[in-house]
Amino acid sequence: MHNKSLLSGNEAVAEAALASGVSLGTGYPGTPSTEILEHFAEMGGKAQWSPNEKVALEVGIGAAYGKARAIVTMKHVGLNVAADPFFTVAYTGVDGGLVIVSADDPGMSSSQNEQDNRHLAEAAEIPMLEPSDSQECYDFTVKAFELSEKWKIPVLMRMTTRVCHSKTVVEKTIKASNGYSDFSFVKDLRGKVMIPSNARPAHAGLREKIAKLAEFNEESDFNRVENGNKDLGIITSGISYQYAKEAEPDAGILKLGMTYPLPLEKIRSFASGYKRCIVIEEGDPYLYKSIRAAGINVEGKHDIFRLGELNLKRVRKILSGNNTHEEKLPSGKAPQLCPGCPHKSVYEVLKKLDCTVPGDIGCYSLGTLPPYEAMDTLLCMGAGITAGLGLRHILPEARAMKVVSVIGDSTFMHSGITGLVDMVYNRPPTGHVVIILDNSTTAMTGLQEHPGSGRDIGRNPAHKVKIEDIAKAVGVENVDVIDLIRNPGDIEKMITKRLSEKKTSVIIARRPCILALKQLGKKK
Numbered sequence: 176m177h178n179k180s181l182l183s184g185n186e187a188v189a190e191a192a193l194a195s196g197v198s199l200g201t202g203y204p205g206t207p208s209t210e211i212l213e214h215f216a217e218m219g220g221k222a223q224w225s226p227n228e229k230v231a232l233e234v235g236i237g238a239a240y241g242k243a244r245a246i247v248t249m250k251h252v253g254l255n256v257a258a259d260p261f262f263t264v265a266y267t268g269v270d271g272g273l274v275i276v277s278a279d280d281p282g283m284s285s286s287q288n289e290q291d292n293r294h295l296a297e298a299a300e301i302p303m304l305e306p307s308d309s310q311e312c313y314d315f316t317v318k319a320f321e322l323s324e325k326w327k328i329p330v331l332m333r334m335t336t337r338v339c340h341s342k343t344v345v346e347k348t349i350k351a352s353n354g355y356s357d358f359s360f361v362k363d364l365r366g367k368v369m370i371p372s373n374a375r376p377a378h379a380g381l382r383e384k385i386a387k388l389a390e391f392n393e394e395s396d397f398n399r400v401e402n403g404n405k406d407l408g409i410i411t412s413g414i415s416y417q418y419a420k421e422a423e424p425d426a427g428i429l430k431l432g433m434t435y436p437l438p439l440e441k442i443r444s445f446a447s448g449y450k451r452c453i454v455i456e457e458g459d460p461y462l463y464k465s466i467r468a469a470g471i472n473v474e475g476k477h478d479i480f481r482l483g484e485l486n487l488k489r490v491r492k493i494l495s496g497n498n499t500h501e502e503k504l505p506s507g508k509a510p511q512l513c514p515g516c517p518h519k520s521v522y523e524v525l526k527k528l529d530c531t532v533p534g535d536i537g538c539y540s541l542g543t544l545p546p547y548e549a550m551d552t553l554l555c556m557g558a559g560i561t562a563g564l565g566l567r568h569i570l571p572e573a574r575a576m577k578v579v580s581v582i583g584d585s586t587f588m589h590s591g592i593t594g595l596v597d598m599v600y601n602r603p604p605t606g607h608v609v610i611i612l613d614n615s616t617t618a619m620t621g622l623q624e625h626p627g628s629g630r631d632i633g634r635n636p637a638h639k640v641k642i643e644d645i646a647k648a649v650g651v652e653n654v655d656v657i658d659l660i661r662n663p664g665d666i667e668k669m670i671t672k673r674l675s676e677k678k679t680s681v682i683i684a685r686r687p688c689i690l691a692l693k694q695l696g697k698k699k
């Protein structure tokens with residue numbers, strides 16, 4: 176029987192999760208994490224796209240409270256959305272196994288920031304694993320569930336773009352499990368109800384657990400020493416290990432796989448054996464600062480290497496102390512909305528009407544680029560509506576009445592609904608106009624379904640949450656639906672009309688994404 180395959184890191188996590196008997200996978204799409212849940216579902220795992228990452232994590236926590244194994248996937252900024260349950264589930268712990276995948280995007284190939292989520296593991300006091308190739312993605316996922324169950328704590332798998340998307344050979348070491356079935360919920364008020372009187376001892380208990388996990392990590396096989404020339408020792412983790420190994424094959428290397436809590440005594444003993452010891456890590460100086468804070472003398476990198484991804488050339492520069500500014504990579508061709516994209520006509524009108532357009536994240540963010548240059552802000556998912564409200568509250572009336580928020584349908588389900596609630600509750604004096612660009616899919620991340628598309632992760636029919644019903648239910652004064660292709664002239668008339676009124680208005684500009692239609696055709 177074949178037990179070796181060429182897999183991406185994301186596929187390897189999915190296969191290991193399925194083989195480990197995971198009963199439920201939840202998540203919200205986001206590059207570079209999306210394929211984990213897609214692959215898990217394609218292989219027959221029970222998986223679901225959640226409306227957002229907070230919901231995904233809370234559902235996963237519920238399953239793990241019921242003694243199941245659950246995996247929850249998201250991109251790095253998704254963990255900000257899920258931060259509330261993330262921080263407190265460390266206190267309650269779990270009865271089953273809970274693995275949370277954060278796929279970080281250093282270099283921002285498809286993100287609005289390049290935050291380094293290793294800080295979040297430390298801040299929340301949740302053990303963290305950092306695989307550096309697909310084999311480790313597989314092995315660490317298997318071990319992450321064991322760790323989570325043994326220590327009754329969630330585990331964070333922190334991956335990065337190159338690890339998620341590169342393909343390496345994976346030897347599948349475990350036999351597929353049929354999953355567990357003795358699910359039950361154990362009533363434990365002090366352990367699971369985080370009122371202050373319970374949360375205080377729970378935090379103290381977590382500190383003890385982390386101290387014991389640090390001891391465990393001193394000897395754990397997540398970390399590996401590769402002996403080498405005593406002149407140079409390198410401490411590294413994740414994808415940086417691959418670059419370091421290639422740049423200095425003869426150096427001694429301490430490759431860390433479990434990077435919170437850190438095995439500081441192992442690091443101390445490694446560093447003391449080399450004339451020069453340097454930390455090679457992508458992103459923030461997370462390892463460097465923790466190691467220096469423990470009084471261990473290591474070198475770090477210059478601040479210029481904190482920005483963007485590392486690569487072999489950059490690692491060679493760090494090792495040689497060459498901090499000269501780097502030549503810029505040639506900028507590629509600017510992305511464009513597809514020919515025939517339904518979003519186009521809306522931006523043509525917004526530009527013509529000289530609107531101020533707080534926008535959001537999705538394919539429609541491309542409305543900020545030429546030829547439209549019509550979307551004026553992009554911050555985080557959901558902020559298109561709410562930043563628009565802030566502008567409506569403070570701008571002089573004539574200008575306020577030119578403010579139009581744009582948001583996609585998936586983003587609306589993710590974090591736009593509460594903005595709409597604020598619009599009617601803390602109504603600006605001029606009202607507000609929100610355009611929901613409803614193309615029936617999450618196009619930007621590769622055409623995933625969402626609660627408004629009427630299909631589940633496997634493209635089977637599911638309950639369809641109607642945007643117009645939500646808008647009417649919260650009390651928006653005008654709710655209009657426009658078919659952008661059948662009645663192309665209507666969008667200009669409608670935006671002009673609603674901008675002239677001091678009312679709260681939602682215009683749903685509806686037309687399926689042409690690529691989503693193609694994909695559904697294929698499925699049929």
Ligand SMILES: Cc1ncc(C[n+]2csc(CCOP(=O)(O)OP(=O)(O)O)c2C)c(N)n1
Pocket residue numbers: 203204205206250252253256286287536537538539556582583584585586587612614616617618619620
């Ligand atoms: C918190 C967070 N989660 C996930 C993402 C990744 N992401 C960017 S836009 C987007 C949704 C796009 O869908 P939609 O709003 O329907 O717009 P479309 O691309 O279809 O035009 C997602 C999931 C993100 N940027 N931030």
Ligand code: SF4
Pocket residue numbers: 511512513515516517518538614618619688689690691
């Ligand atoms: S993928 Fe769909 S939504 Fe995105 S630009 Fe192309 S047609 Fe428009």
